[in-house]
Amino acid sequence: MGWWVDVLQSFLLAGSALFSIVNPIGGALLFAQVTGGRTHAERVTLARRVGIYSAIVMLGALWLGAYLLAFFGITIAALRIAGGLVVATTGWRLLSAPEAQEQRKQQQAEGAKDSDDIAFFPLTMPLTTGPGTISVAIALGANRPAEGAALAAFAIGVSAATAAISAAIWLSYSWADWITGLIGPSGVRIIARFAAFILLCVGVQITLNGVLDVFRIAGIGHPA
Template sequence: MNWQVELLQSFLLASSALFSIVNPMGGALIFAQVTGDRTHAERILLARRVGTYSALVMLISLWMGAYVLAFFGITLPALRIAGGLVVAVSGWRLLTAPEHMDEVKQAQAGHAMNADEVAFFPLTLPLTTGPGTISVAIALGANRPSEPGAFIGFVVGSSLAAIAIAAVVWFAYSSADWITRLLGEPRIRIIARLAAFILLCVGVQITLNGVLDALRAAGLGAALR
């Protein structure tokens, strides 16, 4: 049952963190605005491609990002501390000024809307899965357990979370007009702030795990038990 518990915990942790930083509902607002001159069929196709590309970006960041950083000699505790701080700062910024973050995304997305291939850039990067999402995914991947059974549960749970968030992006962007009419911008802002608070808590937890790992590596593990 150990790997099953780890799978559930990893899925809940990764999905809450990724949902908070990706913010599909807020992204749907921007998607509806920057693709307003396209037909409904074109927007459905773009939404499907953005969902697929978003899944790839998150999965690659989850499982390759930590190894790339390790190639440069960055230890796992240092990566967890730095990644957790990045996640916490991202959550704090989203919590205190989500409107500003959405304005930045919209400005970045608007510059290239006349390009032939807009599904990956700018609709996936940086509109949906920008540097903040990549940082969060790398930090989550660096938080993987070392025990074989728990590791399997972590891999499956985190991967399913990334795919689930990408599916939510696909649905939200495909239904962007309906969602914006149903919820309205004020309610979407409230959802974004609640998600940002969860992201802040996740960042603090990842940082705490990194600090504890560093203390154990320094020979203080017995005192922490």
């Protein structure tokens, strides 16, 4: 029972963090804008490809990002602290000024309207899984347990969360017109602010884990 609780906790942690930064519902607005001149069938095909590409980007950052940084001599504790600060800063920026982030993505979307093959660039990167998403994924990967059942539970949980986010991207983009008509820009902004607050909390938690690692390495523990 305890093992499945660990899986669920990993799923919720990774899912909330990735959903907050990816924001598939907000991305559906941009997807509709970029693909405005295409048929519904073409949009569905593009949405499926973006979902697959996004899964590859997130899984790659989750499982390879920490090893790449470790190659340069960066410890897991340092990576957790730095990654947590990046995640928290991103959450704070989205929480305090989401309009600026939305405007930047809209400007990127405007330049992509006339492209033929836009599934990977710019729809996947940077509009859906850009540098912010990669930073969050690397920070989450650095937060993984060292070995054993805890690592297996973490791997299953975060991989399932990545698959769920990719599916959410696929569905949201496939039904972009319906979503934008139902929720509207103001509803998307409300969802984005709530997601940004969750992202801020996740970043603080990852940073706290890194600080605790430093104390553990230094042999500083709680008094008996």
